[in-house]
Amino acid sequence: MPASAASVAPPRALAPARARPRTKRRRFQVTPLGLLGWLFLAFLLLFTVVPMAWMVSTSLKSEFAAIQQPPVWIPSEPSLDQYTRLLSPAGETGRQFLTYLRNSVWVSLATTVIGLVVAVPAAYAFSRFTFPGRDMLFFSVLVRNMFPAVVFLIPLFILMRRMNLYGSQWSLILTYLTFGLPLSIWLLKGFYDNIPPELERAARIDGATRFQAFRLIVLPLSAPGLVATAIYAFIQGWNEYVYARTFITDESKMTMPVGLEKFFTEYASNWPGLMAASFIMSVPVVVLFLLLQRYFVQALTEGAVKH
Amino acid sequence: MAGMSLREVYKTYDDVVAVDRVSLEVEDGEFVALVGPSGCGKTTTLNLVAGLIELTDGDILLGDRAINDLDPKDRDLAMVFQNYALYPNKNVFDNLAFPLKMRGMKKGEIDARVRKTADILSIGPLLDRKPRQLSGGQQQRVALGRALVRNPKAFLMDEPLSNLDAKLRVQMRAELKRFHQELRATVLYVTHDQMEAVTMADKIAVMSGGVLQQYGTPDEIYERPVNTFVAGFIGSPAMNLTRAAYVAADGGGFVRGSEGWEHPLSAVNAERAGRSSGEVVVGIRHSQVRIYREARPGTVAAQVYTVEPTGDLTYVHFRLGGQLLVASEDADFRAAPDDPIWVEFDQDHLHLFDATTEQALFRIGAAAANGTERAREGA
Ligand SMILES: Nc1ncnc2c1ncn2[C@@H]1O[C@H](COP(=O)(O)OP(=O)(O)OP(=O)(O)O)[C@@H](O)[C@H]1O
Numbered sequence: 172m173p174a175s176a177a178s179v180a181p182p183r184a185l186a187p188a189r190a191r192p193r194t195k196r197r198r199f200q201v202t203p204l205g206l207l208g209w210l211f212l213a214f215l216l217l218f219t220v221v222p223m224a225w226m227v228s229t230s231l232k233s234e235f236a237a238i239q240q241p242p243v244w245i246p247s248e249p250s251l252d253q254y255t256r257l258l259s260p261a262g263e264t265g266r267q268f269l270t271y272l273r274n275s276v277w278v279s280l281a282t283t284v285i286g287l288v289v290a291v292p293a294a295y296a297f298s299r300f301t302f303p304g305r306d307m308l309f310f311s312v313l314v315r316n317m318f319p320a321v322v323f324l325i326p327l328f329i330l331m332r333r334m335n336l337y338g339s340q341w342s343l344i345l346t347y348l349t350f351g352l353p354l355s356i357w358l359l360k361g362f363y364d365n366i367p368p369e370l371e372r373a374a375r376i377d378g379a380t381r382f383q384a385f386r387l388i389v390l391p392l393s394a395p396g397l398v399a400t401a402i403y404a405f406i407q408g409w410n411e412y413v414y415a416r417t418f419i420t421d422e423s424k425m426t427m428p429v430g431l432e433k434f435f436t437e438y439a440s441n442w443p444g445l446m447a448a449s450f451i452m453s454v455p456v457v458v459l460f461l462l463l464q465r466y467f468v469q470a471l472t473e474g475a476v477k478h
Numbered sequence: 479m480a481g482m483s484l485r486e487v488y489k490t491y492d493d494v495v496a497v498d499r500v501s502l503e504v505e506d507g508e509f510v511a512l513v514g515p516s517g518c519g520k521t522t523t524l525n526l527v528a529g530l531i532e533l534t535d536g537d538i539l540l541g542d543r544a545i546n547d548l549d550p551k552d553r554d555l556a557m558v559f560q561n562y563a564l565y566p567n568k569n570v571f572d573n574l575a576f577p578l579k580m581r582g583m584k585k586g587e588i589d590a591r592v593r594k595t596a597d598i599l600s601i602g603p604l605l606d607r608k609p610r611q612l613s614g615g616q617q618q619r620v621a622l623g624r625a626l627v628r629n630p631k632a633f634l635m636d637e638p639l640s641n642l643d644a645k646l647r648v649q650m651r652a653e654l655k656r657f658h659q660e661l662r663a664t665v666l667y668v669t670h671d672q673m674e675a676v677t678m679a680d681k682i683a684v685m686s687g688g689v690l691q692q693y694g695t696p697d698e699i700y701e702r703p704v705n706t707f708v709a710g711f712i713g714s715p716a717m718n719l720t721r722a723a724y725v726a727a728d729g730g731g732f733v734r735g736s737e738g739w740e741h742p743l744s745a746v747n748a749e750r751a752g753r754s755s756g757e758v759v760v761g762i763r764h765s766q767v768r769i770y771r772e773a774r775p776g777t778v779a780a781q782v783y784t785v786e787p788t789g790d791l792t793y794v795h796f797r798l799g800g801q802l803l804v805a806s807e808d809a810d811f812r813a814a815p816d817d818p819i820w821v822e823f824d825q826d827h828l829h830l831f832d833a834t835t836e837q838a839l840f841r842i843g844a845a846a847a848n849g850t851e852r853a854r855e856g857a
């Protein structure tokens with residue numbers, strides 16, 4: 172899943188840069204090694220930010236300015252034409268684009284919601300109950316993640332055909348769940364493991380049913396884990412290309428990554444349009460991440476890693 | 479409030495027997511301490527009463543109603559946990575209010591009750607804080623408050639003071655005792671600190687290896703331990719226990735250690751020792767050992783090992799044969815290591831146990847107390 176990895180990286184690399192003014196001044200004086208660290212981070216930042224900046228810059232140019240030599244960073248006559256064209260349902264391009272957007276939102280949201288509904292009780296059960304075959308099951312949940320996703324393309328393709336889901340968006344939702352659930356369950360289990368069972372016991376003695384104890388005490392405490400899991404699942408569905416390309420043939424059902432590719436072949440010369448579409452596609456992921464990165468980091472440090 | 483009965487309570491985890499047929503009567507309004515070494519099944523017993531884990535066998539009654547199959551929420555018990563188990567995402571007010579909310583109490587009444595409880599425990603100013611913003615002692619009060627805020631049939635407490643520093647522990651011990659006396663609450667209190675048990679409880683249940691060893695008042699347990707385990711567990715410093723052979727003679731007899739030391743027995747004690755298999759364990763508390771600087775009839779020679787002045791009194795550790803024993807003397811007692819001394823065990827306070835069965839050899843006529851008898855039958 173290189174696509175998702177790439178879009179996860181920018182906000183993470185941005186984080187230290189934003190924190191810089193607040194870090195204690197001592198840090199700068201310390202050592203040449205520290206300086207080296209900062210240089211490295213700056214390099215990483217450059218590496219991730221430049222393409223994004225270039226994308227935004229191009230999306231504001233005219234078609235002609237976009238292929239101008241030598242290239243310029245700041246467009247001389249910036250315009251939002253491409254954005255209005257993509258987002259207005261009046262034109263053909265806009266209609267198409269908005270369909271892709273809607274499809275992506277639907278597939279990603281469905282993956283996220285169903286994923287949570289399944290992962291939460293599963294992780295809780297793995298964490299709290301002992302049952303025959305528990306360790307075996309938990310291990311087998313993780314086995315999926317040991318293979319690259321593409322390995323499953325053909326088997327899943329055959330499976331979807333047999334189930335008459337080929338061409339339906341449900342084939343994608345099911346596939347993304349297959350890939351997303353193991354990590355979700357693993358991440359959430361780490362969270363539940365760190366919540367002392369005495370809390371639930373106390374709640375049950377205080378008059379809660381087993382389920383109320385879970386809903387009122389455990390669930391709120393695992394909120395960071397839920398958020399992180401949700402973001403992960405959403406991004407996974409949002410960025411996925413290979414399966415979306417293989418399982419969906421009907422244009423009205425296609426998701427953004429595949430839609431973008433169509434744009435690329437159909438409007439090959441319209442770089443600003445392509446960049447504007449790319450930018451719109453990356454916005455939800457970046458915004459989600461910036462809003463919730465606090466939870467995400469907490470989830471990775473408090474939940475899974477400690478375990 | 480209500481009394482509580484445990485009848486043949488039995489719990490196994492796979493092949494581990496955690497609680498082995500424990501029977502216990504807790505009267506209404508009684509404070510019962512459950513003591514024993516780590517892993518002896520105290521917490522398991524408490525959780526069984528609370529309904530947090532399932533009985534393998536036996537019955538638990540609250541009042542005269544069997545509660546075996548009731549859900550914890552329907553048992554109407556309150557519990558204080560060792561690690562307090564405060565809800566970390568709720569502030570103190572909401573922690574105290576939670577049990578009331580769960581029982582569907584009205585907002586106004588919840589408010590009044592929480593504030594009243596907070597006042598009693600002097601945590602009124604802390605109501606808006608989250609548990610992590612409280613000191614250990616304050617957290618402990620909140621945990622207690624959450625149990626006190628409603629009127630449960632009985633309280634269960636699992637080492638509620640063990641996370642506090644020594645000074646606070648003594649203070650909270652007094653507060654807990656006072657609160658029990660004011661409310662006449664039925665309390666089942668788990669601790670591995672026998673000091674806590676002796677100072678607070680109406681009755682003490684001593685457990686070891688999942689088995690109830692003895693159940694009785696602190697005095698009974700202290701004065702008449704039924705076996706060597708209870709004798710060694712209750713009391714600080716621990717009772718001196720030393721193995722010896724019983725040798726009969728005219729007008730009594732004596733016990734002889736394997737290294738040859740001999741201590742005479744009174745006629746009564748000789749009769750007790752005579753009921754043994756021949757080998758006995760002699761038990762004597764530090765306060766019942768008398769120390770002399772010169773030989774006397776009825777004493778046995780020993781050497782000072784070390785002297786520990788504590789302020790109120792001085793502990794004298796001494797070597798008798800190969801064993802180290804301890805006696806307590808006046809605060810101004812001083813001696814150098816290896817000084818020769820002569821010790822005498824008080825015949826009226828001598829504990830004798832059969833070395834094979836480790837059971838007490840009681841004086842005939844002084845029948846064991848009720849609880850003691852029951853505990854021995856159960857064992
Ligand atoms: N969930 C469990 N699974 C298996 N064995 C258990 C479980 N809980 C407790 N035990 C075992 O049961 C025995 C009693 O445990 P318990 O927690 O009741 O001891 P305790 O007297 O409370 O000890 P401590 O003073 O250390 O708290 C121990 O041998 C323990 O290992």
Ligand SMILES: [Mg+2]
Nearest residue numbers: 520521522636
């Ligand atoms: Mg315990």
